[in-house]
Amino acid sequence: MGAIRIVTDTTASLPPGYAAAHAVEVVPQVVLFGEESFFEEVQLSYAEFIRRLKASAQLPTTSAPPPGEFVKAYQRQLAAAQTLLSIHPSSEVSGTVRSALTAKNDSLPQADIRVLDTRTVAGNLGTLVQLAAGWAESGVSADDIVNRVQALIPRGRTYFLVATLEYLQKGGRIGGASALIGGVLQIKPLLELKSGRVEALEKIRTHHRALERLKEIVIEQCPRSPDAHLCVMHAGDLPAAERLAADLKSALGFAEIPLYGVGAAITTHAGPGTLGVGFFV
Structure with missing residues (x-):
């Protein structure tokens, strides 16, 4: 071979x-x-x-x-x-x-x-x-x-929060989440990558609530197993990623959750300050 x-x-x-x-x-x-x-x-x-x-x-x-x-x-x-x-x-x-x-x-x-x-x-x-x-x-x-x-x-699941929808809108990568556009760029939507496209999961009014809901979804859906390969992603906000990973480690009992800084190409479309999670069910 x-x-x-x-x-x-x-x-x-x-x-x-x-x-x-x-x-x-x-x-x-x-x-x-x-x-x-x-x-x-x-x-x-x-x-x-x-x-x-x-x-x-x-x-x-x-x-x-x-x-x-x-x-x-x-x-x-x-x-x-x-x-x-x-x-x-x-x-x-x-x-x-x-x-x-x-x-x-x-x-x-x-x-x-x-x-x-x-x-x-x-x-x-x-x-x-x-x-x-x-x-x-x-x-x-x-x-x-x-x-x-x-x-x-x-089996993959990816959920994320963006600081603003402006980058997804202008970059043309907003997919099914386009329904959120129209005078609502200030909402803090919870987004997901579904069937390879960016889709809106829930509309949430504040970043804090959206972050809490993101944690809830991971705790609900992520298997308590290394095979879940849970990770936390961020666009230039390592402290926020570290806090999210710490909260998820505590809630799920994982010893480690890798942190991935997304690069310039992804940040171009999602925007600085984007925070996300990925895992497999």
Whole structure:
């Protein structure tokens, strides 16, 4: 059996150092400020992104990594592996899967590259990438890894709060939550990623109440098991993420809950101050 390598992208919000330690190739998303474009994390750190965001008169935009970036990533990984698993965010919120498929089909049609649309993003995507990498290192076959990942996808749950709906609205990623727009940008909706799309779960008037409701939902739905892979995500608000994780650890009896800082591409669409949770049921 040939070696298996994992490819993903910066929306997986992998912990610092993880990719290098496990030979995971991370293809950068593209962040644009006006006519200037940057590869996320490669040419634009998160701190610099936030500085530019605060100083810019117009909101940034994003685009998926171009197919050429995937071709280069795949060629690097194929030098050491026979099979690549390319694991990416929901095609409902990102063009990444389409770009990866274009790279495979146009440039490397003979290679064994499996492109997976996880129907999720950020923490749960990162969890799936880390599980796949661990299974590959343990000698699990590519077919079995794909089957395991696909079995987990419909079990994923992602809930989040945004500081304002402005970013989701202007970035065009608001999905079914568009019903919330219309003079109500000040409400604090509880949102979910459902069937790969951003949907409104509940309308709540204050951030405090929305946060309390988020905790209630996790306590109601999250299995008391390591297999839940519960994580907390944040866009530039580590203290709030730490408080949420501490509350959930206490309520659920977990020793650890990983914290994932989402990158510039996700923050472009959700906005700074976004706080979320991901787990599998």
